[in-house]
Amino acid sequence: MSELTLVQAVNRGLQQAMRADPDVVLLGEDIGVNGGVFRATEGLQKEFGADRVIDTPLSETGIVGTAIGMALYGLKPVPEIQFQDFIYPAFDQIVSELAKFRYRSGGQYPCHVVLRAPYGGGIKGGLYHSQSAEAYFAHTSGLKVVIPSTPADAKGLLLSAIHDEDPVLFFEPKRIYRAVTGEVPDGDVRVPIGTASIVRDGTDVSLFAYGAMIPPTLKAAESLESEGISAEVIDLRTLSPLDEKAVLTSVEKTGRAVIVHEAPRFCGYGAELAAILAEKAFFSLKAPIQRVTGWDTPFPYALEHLYLPNAERIVHAARSTARAG
Amino acid sequence: MSELTLVQAVNRGLQQAMRADPDVVLLGEDIGVNGGVFRATEGLQKEFGADRVIDTPLSETGIVGTAIGMALYGLKPVPEIQFQDFIYPAFDQIVSELAKFRYRSGGQYPCHVVLRAPYGGGIKGGLYHSQSAEAYFAHTSGLKVVIPSTPADAKGLLLSAIHDEDPVLFFEPKRIYRAVTGEVPDGDVRVPIGTASIVRDGTDVSLFAYGAMIPPTLKAAESLESEGISAEVIDLRTLSPLDEKAVLTSVEKTGRAVIVHEAPRFCGYGAELAAILAEKAFFSLKAPIQRVTGWDTPFPYALEHLYLPNAERIVHAARSTARAG
């Protein structure tokens, strides 16, 4: 066990995987000598050499395209996109190629790439250093989408991702890269992809969240407790494939759901959760499903505190949900 | 009035707009001499010259990037992406630039581009000539997303799009480009963006669809009628901004909803509709909301008939919805 921040846990996960398997290689902008702009790859080029921790030219198209080529060959590339906001130049490679290679080849060419990118707001990054683009990728058949919220999950899920056989988009909540430390098991301890985690038990309302929205959601649950509302908090951890069972089980118990994410509301990931509930937990639902999300605007700079869901907004929504119906 | 196919109506809409306004310019791959691979721009280069109907090099990045530059200058560019499946190389320009230009400049730089692309399956196009990517764009704040289903709407909505001041993604259901003809008003007759159309009144269940899914949905409604189930069919026409009022009004009446689209289900556009209903029409809903959609796989070639929703699948879902609760 070590006491680590989330970004340190990512770093240890990479180190662990690279020590265990020479096929694991990293590539990206400024990840080598510089150790990554958030220091997620700090020290790794020193340990594993410039052949396995590759500083690339400034091209996300090139990073993902060459990573796919490496994966076809049999390596396990773990490319980094410096900010998730800069993933779009690689969108064609991700959506047309990475997600579809195994399928379109009739299973001949698995394409195991773990694409890491820090995402989300709260660091005064404005429109282009704050986005939460997970819904694009969750909607893309053929990709797995993982978002950890704790140091232990960050390392454990990353190790699972690297040992998976499918393409995994691994989005890291940069706002809480260093916000807290937590106990992280040493060695190759994995957290399975595809399982949500019930981080707080409750009976009156289910709060669904992931990544950097977990801390305010937990804070909201505490606050609700003091009002006599017992909130269950589910950290989805894997957005695709979703742990549908965990979601349905919770709402079958509570009958009420609040969904929290930073991304804009319209067609955001929360919509899918609501749709699943409205189809499969319909007869358990006692009140309208509420979403506490970013607004349907780009991410602002000066007013980011008004954009990002906070504990109070979550409480506010949960309270009205709990009272409705 | 003229009797036109949908693709002819698009052509007439472009012609109408170009005759009325010299600022309207078209650009794209094979749209000039060749008249577009679907002939949507047939004859336009001849009439308006190679300066206003521009055959570009093979680069969607370039097409959308330069179109944005033209729009900044004050032209009204209407670029074409040959197949919606090939829009991804332009994703960065669309999501980072087109959608955000007005906002990030504090309103100084409106960015009025109408980006046309044929979308959808049913033409034996396999993975890369069949996609329905609307959800990506509907989730992107700052874009309008329009999908017509009839010749008259195709022309009328296209004219509105070209006379709008915001970026509009105009997706054309290529499967029904030539499937039927319909009466189309001559001249500058517009259909407003942001309003759904109730194409069939009903009282028992609401069927929501758009684009190439309208014909099978209407067929389903007829079939349901014969079983004594009265289905209302709503053609959304504009996916963003959604005509929420029309959606809610219908479900407040029927209490039941089936949502139809070709795109994969998970995080598809239907999820948003379901989420809105689960929030705002919750107390009207009498039964689980069902989605009849493409599967969560890439779009197949040989088995596309098993992928695309057909009238029977819609009937099947509507029937079970109508009987539930």
Add this chain to the structure above:
Amino acid sequence: MAEASTTPEASPRTPAEDLSPDQLRAAYRLMVLARSVDERCLALQRQGRIGFYAPLQGQEAAQVGCAWALRPEDWIFPAYREIAVALVRGVPLQAIIDQFYGNAEDEVKGRQMPNHFGYRQFRFVTASSPVGTQITQAVGTAMAAKMRKEPIVTISFFGDGTTSSNDFHAGLNFAGVFQAPSIFFIQNNQWAISLPRERQTRSATLAEKAQAYGIAGVVVDGMDLSAVYRVVREARERALSGGGPTLIEAQVYRLGPHSTSDDPKRYRTEAELAEWKGRDPIARMKQQLLSSGDLTEAQDQEYWGEAREQLASVIKHAESVPPVAPSTLFEDLFARPTPALEEQRAELERLLSEGVVKP
């Protein structure tokens, strides 16, 4: 996949200095087969027996000459016209035609349009439609091979139009920076659908774009099989001896339509076509072999005859194979199907069994 290879003589393990008369004749025989595939498949599409076809006529010498200079260990990243390349590589014609039919024996399980095939065992990577994406991938595979010290090259095939793509730029740039053992093989067939080469880009040649990436660039007459063979062999040697990647522009002509959906009369002249028809690589090669005494008219007739027979037989087989099974729709998306996919598979099975959808 059927075992028999269509390659009369397999391309050599190590490309030799120059092609022997026997090799030239074998290469010609493959060109004849490729041309025959074209003719037959254009007809099959017209008859509605296959859904689509993109011919390669005019590009046979470039494809065969290029592929012949590679070793079987080299990875091929095709675009969508590389049928002759596949044949040289030893891909059975049956496998290719099965793909066109998308039948139950199709290696890609009926998931892709004709021309979008791939065969892992032949290191022939499955094609996709978005142009250019294979270029960066081929560079990545080359970087990986270099890392693992496997002495091979990767090669990406693409057209003149595709030099405008994002991946062309990124791929060549990465290849230059990382000195990836990779060859970029442009078949400049003068057209990208309706856009002529001169309006695709303003550079005098496509090969000179290599300079922008600090790599070698070569123009070659793509109608001359031996010339193509030579430059590819040299590029291969250069790559493996640490000399870096090479961009090759083979100047050819697309004698047919872009695809069966295209009508080239809309955008190019009969005169232009006629001029290039006069340089048909098959006629040229035949003439060369006849003059050198390495081919007789009788042999030539035999080649065309056996190609047609072979085609007739594989088409017959392809048409006798049942369609892919509905359940395959949910295979191969992930290594193991997710619960949601299992549920959707069950849903489809239910719909099929209830007759809601027809197989």
Add this chain to the structure above:
Amino acid sequence: MAEASTTPEASPRTPAEDLSPDQLRAAYRLMVLARSVDERCLALQRQGRIGFYAPLQGQEAAQVGCAWALRPEDWIFPAYREIAVALVRGVPLQAIIDQFYGNAEDEVKGRQMPNHFGYRQFRFVTASSPVGTQITQAVGTAMAAKMRKEPIVTISFFGDGTTSSNDFHAGLNFAGVFQAPSIFFIQNNQWAISLPRERQTRSATLAEKAQAYGIAGVVVDGMDLSAVYRVVREARERALSGGGPTLIEAQVYRLGPHSTSDDPKRYRTEAELAEWKGRDPIARMKQQLLSSGDLTEAQDQEYWGEAREQLASVIKHAESVPPVAPSTLFEDLFARPTPALEEQRAELERLLSEGVVKP
């Protein structure tokens, strides 16, 4: 926006053959102002008074020389370091500093990080962060201007690293094909964050990439204001006389960190920095003006003094301006707000009034 312009002498309507001593002095004065902005803003960021800053030191001569060769009608598409360009263009310093504070007078309404400004009235297009996207846009604007026969050029500014971007490739290619009156101005400051120029691309120079697009390419010493002025003036004339676009590589050096989030000690040597510091464009220009007798030490002191004063005063003002109003969050997304946005605006107002969120 405040009315007063910071440009001591505005750049001429038509750039002259060579810069006069008065113009050189005025240019120098702007370089001093730009350097002062850098020094002050780096400090403001350390003090937590602004959130971020990306300095331009080392690039002042390139920026001022380049901008001086343009006419006010020419459209500027900046990256994120083009503060000196904005100053030459006549953008008031107050407007720039207001943007850094994202206050209620900020032209972009507090929506963007510092350095991401834009001023329509100055034809200075609002910057974004994703690198390169401005390049194709500038070409599109140039195509439009050409169509409308307005005799102007557009210019895009970007760094060495950005030559690897998709838009660099597409933009230069379109410019070549359509002969767009556009200038591409690379400030090759030798680093893209931690990646040195030699590992960004293998071409010997960046300017030679022009050949790949059939356009003119020029390398210029970016530490030499007059030299830069000259090549940009020539490029402008070339573009307007139908000679096509030009790619200019101004060789400069990023003397400071990439941004306030960056620590260049991690990746580059003190020796390298020292060497380039010896070529500081401000020292060089000062020396030149002193030797030619067009500047005195006293004047120089005055310039630095007035720059600092001006900065102190605009910062004071910027800090006195209230923050942007919450309701602005929903403005400018569309020409007219949609019903859904109106609803969200109302929701936020309710949350604010109930104290659920704090302004």
